[in-house]
Amino acid sequence: MQGLIWTGAAISLLGVAGLLWCVLHVLRLRRMQLEDSEMRARMQKAVLINFGALAVSTLGLMMVVVGIFLG
Numbered sequence: 304m305q306g307l308i309w310t311g312a313a314i315s316l317l318g319v320a321g322l323l324w325c326v327l328h329v330l331r332l333r334r335m336q337l338e339d340s341e342m343r344a345r346m347q348k349a350v351l352i353n354f355g356a357l358a359v360s361t362l363g364l365m366m367v368v369v370g371i372f373l374g
Contacts, residue, residue, distance in 0.1 A: 304370045304371075304373045304374030305370070305374065306370075307366055307367075307369065307370035307373070307374075308366075308367050308370035308371065308374065310366060311362075311363045311364065311365070311366025311367035311368075311369075311370060312363065312367055313363070314359060314360075314362060314363030314366060315359075315360050315362075315363025315364050315366075315367065316363070317359055317360075317363070318356045318357065318358070318359035318360025318361070318362075318363055319356075319360055320356075321352060321353075321355065321356025321359060321360075322353065322356045322357065322360065324352070324356075325349050325352055325353040325356060328349050328352075329346065329349050332345055332346065332349070
């Protein structure tokens with residue numbers, strides 16, 4: 304079960320890295336001062352990646368919890 308815990312932790316860290324990328328990406332977009340329609344289009348992409356990163360992080364945390372319960 305150690306492998307499940309460490310794999311889950313690594314997957315969770317990948318999700319957190321994706322969340323951090325989204326924050327930095329949006330901060331860069333805000334500094335660019337784009338037109339409203341262009342900003343919306345780029346923000347939609349960031350929101351989709353944000354949800355995906357959150358799902359990956361959640362999956363990793365669930366793997367850690369299952370590994371702890373089974374171990």
